[in-house]
Amino acid sequence: MTEDWWQSAVVYQIYPRSFKDSNGDGLGDLPGITIKLDYLAELGITAIWLCPVFRSPMADNGYDISDYRGISPGFGSLNDMETLIAEADKRGIKIFLDLVLNHTSDQHPWFKSAVSDPKSPYRDYYIFRKGADGKPPTNWRSIFGGPVWESVPSGSAGAMDGGGEYYLHIFAKEQPDLNWENPKLRQELYDMIHWWMDKGVAGFRIDAISYIKKDPAYPNLPVDGPDGLADLVPCCLVFPGIEKFLAELRDKVFKPRNAFTVAEAYGVRPEQLRDYAGEGGLFSAIFDFTYTDLENGIWYKTWLPSAAELRDLIFRSQKGLLGKGRGAPYFENHDQNRSPNRYLHPEQWTREGKTMLGILFFFLQGIPFIYQGQELGMTNYPWKSLDEFNDVSTFDQYQRALAAGFSKDDAFRFIQHRSRDNARTPMLWDNSPNAGFSSGKPWLPVHPDYVSINAEAERQDANSVFAFYRSMIALRKKHPDLFFAGDFIPHCEDNPSLIVYERSYQKEGRHERALVICNFSDEKQRLDISNIGGKGAKGIDRGALVLLGNRRNAGASIGRESSGNILLEPLEGLVLGL
Numbered sequence: 001m002t003e004d005w006w007q008s009a010v011v012y013q014i015y016p017r018s019f020k021d022s023n024g025d026g027l028g029d030l031p032g033i034t035i036k037l038d039y040l041a042e043l044g045i046t047a048i049w050l051c052p053v054f055r056s057p058m059a060d061n062g063y064d065i066s067d068y069r070g071i072s073p074g075f076g077s078l079n080d081m082e083t084l085i086a087e088a089d090k091r092g093i094k095i096f097l098d099l100v101l102n103h104t105s106d107q108h109p110w111f112k113s114a115v116s117d118p119k120s121p122y123r124d125y126y127i128f129r130k131g132a133d134g135k136p137p138t139n140w141r142s143i144f145g146g147p148v149w150e151s152v153p154s155g156s157a158g159a160m161d162g163g164g165e166y167y168l169h170i171f172a173k174e175q176p177d178l179n180w181e182n183p184k185l186r187q188e189l190y191d192m193i194h195w196w197m198d199k200g201v202a203g204f205r206i207d208a209i210s211y212i213k214k215d216p217a218y219p220n221l222p223v224d225g226p227d228g229l230a231d232l233v234p235c236c237l238v239f240p241g242i243e244k245f246l247a248e249l250r251d252k253v254f255k256p257r258n259a260f261t262v263a264e265a266y267g268v269r270p271e272q273l274r275d276y277a278g279e280g281g282l283f284s285a286i287f288d289f290t291y292t293d294l295e296n297g298i299w300y301k302t303w304l305p306s307a308a309e310l311r312d313l314i315f316r317s318q319k320g321l322l323g324k325g326r327g328a329p330y331f332e333n334h335d336q337n338r339s340p341n342r343y344l345h346p347e348q349w350t351r352e353g354k355t356m357l358g359i360l361f362f363f364l365q366g367i368p369f370i371y372q373g374q375e376l377g378m379t380n381y382p383w384k385s386l387d388e389f390n391d392v393s394t395f396d397q398y399q400r401a402l403a404a405g406f407s408k409d410d411a412f413r414f415i416q417h418r419s420r421d422n423a424r425t426p427m428l429w430d431n432s433p434n435a436g437f438s439s440g441k442p443w444l445p446v447h448p449d450y451v452s453i454n455a456e457a458e459r460q461d462a463n464s465v466f467a468f469y470r471s472m473i474a475l476r477k478k479h480p481d482l483f484f485a486g487d488f489i490p491h492c493e494d495n496p497s498l499i500v501y502e503r504s505y506q507k508e509g510r511h512e513r514a515l516v517i518c519n520f521s522d523e524k525q526r527l528d529i530s531n532i533g534g535k536g537a538k539g540i541d542r543g544a545l546v547l548l549g550n551r552r553n554a555g556a557s558i559g560r561e562s563s564g565n566i567l568l569e570p571l572e573g574l575v576l577g578l
């Protein structure tokens with residue numbers, strides 16, 4: 001495997017609106033991030049993924065861009081961005097931007113021109129089609145609910161003679177899809193990305209990229225819901241031919257600039273992983289949603305997986321990547337609820353439970369991503385009423401639950417648990433009003449836990465979740481090859497409470513190995529280690545060293561009972577050097 005500069009990266013995701021407000025308007029901003037760079041350097045991360053900060057009417061909080069080269073005034077200025085890049089660089093931290101290339105805002109000048117004039121040179125930057133018999137061109141359902149087609153009102157300046165025209169939006173109607181079949185449009189996007197790289201941006205997280213190619217036949221699909229619509233997946237997700245666009249994007253932009261890219265690429269099949277994220281592939285790495293998107297599209301399925309079920313999902317993902325591609329392991333992002341709520345019982349939302357979860361995902365193959373507040377152990381906000389929410393898709397989900405016959409209480413319970421706003425409540429900095437996030441009224445409510453769960457308190461507590469994340473990051477940085485590229489070897493696949501895996505890396509006579517053990521049970525558990533790791537067939541050495549543990553000190557030897565078993569404490573998480 002060739003060395004790339006980003007192989008040892010540990011990425012921290014920032015949702016700028018909720019990170020740190022520097023001017024008291026209740027919204028986080030770029031100067032706020034710059035103020036907190038020392039905190040991030042102390043944590044040890046090496047790169048920041050910044051969710052969109054470009055000009056946007058904020059229908060989807062920045063994922064609806066109206067100017068790719070401008071900063072939304074609420075977040076600051078271009079100058080603030082340049083300062084952030086320069087200050088981060090001084091601390092050895094790279095900046096990765098969020099590239100939203102599937103769609104723009106309906107307020108983007110290209111779209112405004114396209115929708116108001118059928119002869120506009122920008123008309124073909126988007127996807128306009130004629131419907132038939134008063135119906136939209138196809139029956140596809142948009143991801144945020146309702147049809148993917150929005151009509152161009154008859155008689156409006158943008159309507160063609162005869163009317164009946166629609167434009168396509170895979171997400172909200174304020175997010176019209178770009179027409180990637182148009183080479184001029186593609187070139188405009190490439191120029192824009194080069195422009196950001198000229199400013200010192202080192203890489204990109206690439207939004208919704210698997211939707212850029214649509215089935216050119218635009219067929220109707222079998223209806224699959226009470227709304228009379230059909231899931232768009234067969235015609236819009238990783239549709240054959242997409243690889244040509246992605247290869248061009250790589251060859252014209254990312255490759256010549258040696259940029260890091262991580263794709264939000266739903267729908268990539270295991271046999272495609274090598275092409276997408278293998279060496280020389282379309283992207284540097286790929287997010288795998290197998291073990292995070294538990295609802296798998298059925299968002300009202302509030303499912304708490306057992307340890308065995310979670311293990312199956314994680315191992316399936318890791319085995320799929322074996323030798324094929326690079327993953328980007330993560331447990332939280334701005335589209336998910338908080339991980340303790342997703343994977344643990346409420347009694348387990350303790351320092352031990354949260355750090356055990358940390359160990360579980362952080363040492364998987366690939367480039368790990370930590371989401372703001374995860375390193376503090378934040379949990380879901382205790383929502384009390386509908387008007388506390390902000391997220392466009394949360395409101396849609398609530399309405400869809402009612403339409404599907406659920407009671408108001410049930411619908412509320414679903415969004416309480418699942419809403420994306422759970423990850424978007426303000427970062428908890430200290431125990432002052434608004435948790436030190438803002439001197440104004442925060443745009444989303446502040447979690448009441450801030451009195452004890454906050455960055456300031458945790459930085460001073462050697463036993464905090466924050467301190468533990470620091471140690472995890474330090475350990476990963478000490479063994480970049482092992483944890484980035486090492487083989488993934490599953491163990492104990494029948495155990496109901498334990499998740500155990502090994503990482504192993506061999507190169508030029510050097511052999512590094514680590515065993516990761518997570519006890520999901522509230523009881524002590526014995527682990528028979530006679531067949532695991534260790535030298536030869538004797539199992540783990542009595543003297544095997546603890547590299548990291550949430551219940552034992554690093555550097556201690558593991559010890560074994562006379563039976564040869566290891567006795568694990570409840571919610572114990574452990575990384576052993578073998």
Ligand code: NOJ
Pocket residue numbers: 060063100171207208264334335
């Ligand atoms: C995925 C992003 O993560 C999500 O927040 C956004 O709503 C959609 N893409 C649309 O851009």
